[in-house]
Amino acid sequence: MRSLCLFLLLTVCVRGLSVPSRRDFVSQVGSSVVLTSALPATASTLPQTGAKAPDFNLPNSRGEGATSLNSLTQDGKWTVLYFYPGAFTSGCTLEARAFQADITKYQKLNSQIVGVSVDPVEKNANFCSSEGLDFYMLSDQGGITSKAYGSAVSIPGFGTFSNRQTYIIDPKGNLRWVFTDVESHIPRHSQEVLEKIEELKSA
Numbered sequence: 001m002r003s004l005c006l007f008l009l010l011t012v013c014v015r016g017l018s019v020p021s022r023r024d025f026v027s028q029v030g031s032s033v034v035l036t037s038a039l040p041a042t043a044s045t046l047p048q049t050g051a052k053a054p055d056f057n058l059p060n061s062r063g064e065g066a067t068s069l070n071s072l073t074q075d076g077k078w079t080v081l082y083f084y085p086g087a088f089t090s091g092c093t094l095e096a097r098a099f100q101a102d103i104t105k106y107q108k109l110n111s112q113i114v115g116v117s118v119d120p121v122e123k124n125a126n127f128c129s130s131e132g133l134d135f136y137m138l139s140d141q142g143g144i145t146s147k148a149y150g151s152a153v154s155i156p157g158f159g160t161f162s163n164r165q166t167y168i169i170d171p172k173g174n175l176r177w178v179f180t181d182v183e184s185h186i187p188r189h190s191q192e193v194l195e196k197i198e199e200l201k202s203a
Contacts, residue, residue, distance in 0.1 A: 045150050046149070046150035046178055046180070047148065047149060047150060047175055047178075048175070049175050049176060049177060049178060050174065050175070050176070051174065051175060052173055052174055052175070053069060053081075053149075053167065053169045053173055053174065053175040054069075054145070054148035054149055054175075055068065055069045055070070056068060056069055056138075056140075056144075056145040056148070058116070058138035058139060058140055058145060059121050059138070059139050060121075060136045060137070060138055060139075061121060061124040061125040061127075061128050061136045061137040061138070061139070062125070062128075062136045063121075063125065067114070067136075067138055069169070069173055070173070072112065072114065072169070073169065073170075073171055073172065073173045076110070076171045077110050077111055077112050077171060078109065078110060078111035078112070078168065078169065078170055078171060078197055078200075078201070079111065079112055079114060079168070079169040080099075080106065080111060080112065080113045080114070080166060080167075080168060080193055080197075081114050081116060081149075081166070081167045081168075081169060082095070082099070082113070082114070082115055082116070082164075082165070082166040082167070082182075083115075083116045083117065083146060083149065083151040083162035083163060083164065083165050083166070083167075084096075084115060084116070084117050084162060084164055085117065085161050085162060085163070085164060086117060086118075086119060086161070087117060087119045087123050087124055087126075087127035087137070088123075088127055088130075091164070091183065091186055092117075092164075093131065094186050094187065095164070095182075095186050095189065095190075096115065096127070096131055096133060097131060098186070098187065098189065098190040099113050099133075099135065099190050100131065100132070100133050100134060100135070101190070102190045102191070102194060103134050103135070105194055106194065106197075109194065109197050109198065109201065110171075111197055112135065113135040114135060114136065114137070114138060115135070115136070115137040115138065116137065116138045116140050116145060116146065116151075116162060117137065117138075117139070117140065117162050118139070118140050118141055118142070118143050118146065118159075118160060118161060118162055119137070119139060119141075120139055120141060121139045124136075124137035124138075124139055125137075140162065142160070143159075143160030143161070143162065146160065146161075146162040146163075147160075149165070149167060150165070150178075151163045151165045164182045164183050164186075165178065165179060165180050165182060166178070166179040166182055166189070166193060167179075168193065168196060168197060168200065170200070176200050177196050177200065179192065179193070179196075
């Protein structure tokens, strides 16, 4: 699929329009289109499943300091680590609401949900509060963790963003599954994740 970034930048060049701001760009990216490695964007490589998930240590939206992979797995829970382009955009809001609607189902599967984006802590905190989310977000400003997970997309003039991708990590910290084509089916994505966790737990 052609990326929205390519479409927007070509439109700017052909029609002589003003270049959209980073905020406007993220808003459009987060609403409907998955970013790909099509030029001029560059995407990082996915980590290997079955191996240890890339470690991280990121500030969380609850103001409780930093959250690491070890802190997420120390209680023996499965972790749904989902990356999203930007808080308050329509697609990201829909995705978060779907996870929240299924929160008790995740708890019954001994799993937890954690979001990641390049948004600052304050914005993620406001997003969680506004949507009444019972899970928190991590702020990956600079996109280092997003790059480690193969979710980062760097766009000249706009910076680095997190592509909409979801990772299932087992209680031992191993990466067990990656959902890359999330954008095309956001409404049913949470159900897909639940089904995959059940499948992995019973394997």
